Amino acid sequence: xxxxxxxxxxxxxxxxxxxxxxxxxxxxxxxxxxxxxxxxxxxxxxxxxxxxxxxxxxxxxxxxxxxxxxxxxxxxxxxxxxxxxxxxxxxxxxxxxxxxxxxxxxxxxxxxxxxxxxxxxxxxxxxxxxxxxxxxxxxxxxxxxxxxxxxxxxxxxxxxxxxxxxxxxxxxxxxxxxxxxxxxxxxxxxxxxxxxxxxxxxxxxxxxxxxxxxxxxxxxxxxxxxxxxxxxxxxxxxxxxxxx
Numbered sequence: 001x002x003x004x005x006x007x008x009x010x011x012x013x014x015x016x017x018x019x020x021x022x023x024x025x026x027x028x029x030x031x032x033x034x035x036x037x038x039x040x041x042x043x044x045x046x047x048x049x050x051x052x053x054x055x056x057x058x059x060x061x062x063x064x065x066x067x068x069x070x071x072x073x074x075x076x077x078x079x080x081x082x083x084x085x086x087x088x089x090x091x092x093x094x095x096x097x098x099x100x101x102x103x104x105x106x107x108x109x110x111x112x113x114x115x116x117x118x119x120x121x122x123x124x125x126x127x128x129x130x131x132x133x134x135x136x137x138x139x140x141x142x143x144x145x146x147x148x149x150x151x152x153x154x155x156x157x158x159x160x161x162x163x164x165x166x167x168x169x170x171x172x173x174x175x176x177x178x179x180x181x182x183x184x185x186x187x188x189x190x191x192x193x194x195x196x197x198x199x200x201x202x203x204x205x206x207x208x209x210x211x212x213x214x215x216x217x218x219x220x221x222x223x224x225x226x227x228x229x230x231x232x233x234x235x236x237x238x239x240x241x242x243x244x
Contacts, residue, residue, distance in 0.1 A: 077243045079129040082111050085242065089140070092194045092236065093148045094161040098140035106143075110136055129243065138237055145232035149225055163228055165189055171224050172215045187211060190231055195240040210234070 080088060086107050090097060098106045112118060114133055115126030152160040153168055166182040175183060187210045188199045199206035213234050218227030235241060 077239075078127040079133065079242050080244065081125055081127060082107050082114050082116050085137075088241070089144055089236070092241075093144055094151075096144050096147055096151075098144050106136075106140060129239070134237075137242060138233075141233050141236035145229050145236065148232060149229045152228075153225060162190060162193075162232060168225055168228065171218050171227075172211070173219075183214065184211065186228075187214065187231065190228075191235060194232070194235040195238065197240055 086097065086105070100106060100109075107114070114136060115128070115130075117123050117125055148162050152163045157164075163186060165186040166179070170179050170183065172180060172183060184207055187207050188201075191207075191210065192198050210231055214224075214227040214231050216227075217230035218224045221227070
């Protein structure tokens with residue numbers, strides 16, 4: 001009797017298991033799209049308003065730079081080394097140097113003070129435009145410009161270095177239109193020779209400060225040569241000359 005009941009229980013269990021498998025397979029089968037319920041979109045998952053769907057892909061509806069230009073970078077300005085400064089003064093003045101009465105180069109003597117390494121305490125040259133550097137630079141360019149302008153006054157006009165395009169005795173007030181154009185031409189030539197920066201002919205304001213410097217120094221001293229010396233000192237003391 002117990003064996004028969006056990007057999008009946010097993011049979012009923014098998015039938016129940018088969019029915020469960022059939023319902024699971026039906027649930028996994030694809031349903032008719034027309035009878036499938038439409039799912040409402042979840043809040044917060046909708047595409048952004050600046051995008052549109054095109055043939056299954058998303059394309060930006062706004063202006064987006066896919067390859068942005070990196071920010072421009074630049075290094076800090078540095079002053080010339082002492083060796084570069086010596087070379088630049090020689091080029092600008094036609095071979096002159098800042099020297100003492102015995103002919104010794106003053107920049108060589110002041111090299112340790114101006115940051116040249118001695119390879120005992122320091123190994124890297126200090127290229128900061130410090131107040132000490134600017135003080136000695138001012139002393140040097142005044143001495144060099146004195147010699148350069150005096151040499152020009154003693155030279156034949158064709159051999160001059162600084163005052164090449166105008167009579168060195170001509171003042172702005174005494175000059176006619178042609179003379180003032182010659183003064184401006186010489187100012188342009190000096191600026192190009194000393195700093196490497198050219199002033200275009202169609203830029204009347206580009207020389208205004210140098211013209212004012214020449215006129216002021218000439219008027220205060222009564223000597224156009226002193227005016228050209230002031231222009232030389234102003235250009236060689238400017239950051240356009242010693243910074244790069």
